[in-house]
Amino acid sequence: MAAIDVSxxxxxxxxxxxxxxxxxxxIYNQPASFTLITLKSDQSPLTQADQAANDLISVRLAVLTPNVPVLSEEGKMVPYEERQAWPLYWCVxxxxxxxxxxxxxxxxxVNIALIVGTTPVAGVIYAPVTDELYFTDGQNGAYKVKGNQESVKLAVIGKTDTLIAVKSRSHGAPEEIAFLNQFSVADEIRVGSSLKFCLIAEGKAQLYFRHGPTMEWDTAAGHAILAQAGGKVTGPDGEPFTYNKPSLLNGSFLCTAWQ
Incomplete structure (x- = not known):
């Protein structure tokens, strides 16, 4: 499988x-009573919107890059015995x-990332409600586009004497509070989804620690974007944070606005 020109x-x-x-x-703009919600095997919610977006992305990626496999949250689970041989793949x-x-x-x-080996190289994050796109081709920096405006290059603000931490809107753990106590955190921002990576990439926060479980598709696109904006994603002790693991479940990780 040859490399592809993401740019x-x-x-x-x-x-x-x-x-x-x-x-x-x-689907979001319909009355809430019309939004069909079911539970997956792990008891996490699944809506009509999840499936509609998955079907669209899967079909279009297959047309765009027919030789690159797609690993998606709502798609068929691919056993490690098969995907361990993938040199690159889309993580959605x-x-x-x-x-x-x-x-x-x-x-x-919406999160779309390209994984090469065990590293997210390129990524796209789209926030539909605010019409904001964050993206990187993995070579030329990270960018943000809002609506029809010109693209803006993203850059982290680095480490300062006092830090701004971004935290999850829907998740949290005592371990996260304890971990962040080792830093001089002066303020915090709470936001949902992969937007936490984006806030650090665009210089609005500097620190994000996640203790609870996530999946590789939750973090891959944000990881790629933050890295190209000058930040870093590691394990809690600075160890590499890798992908295409035997288990797609992530361990704890730390995002910083510095290398």
């Missing part, structure tokens, strides 16, 4: 993310922040 594909990737967002918004969360979608707070995203 050449980026216009279409951005369009795919936006079209998935449009499919989500068609068609609707990240389903709880935010259900609660109607607008803080949900």
């Amino acid at each position: 050449a594909l980026m216009p279409e990737l951005l369009l795919i993310a936006k079209k998935a967002g449009e499919a989500i918004m068609q 969360d068609p609707l990240d922040g389903t709880k935010e979608f259900i609660s109607r707070n607008g803080e949900f995203t």
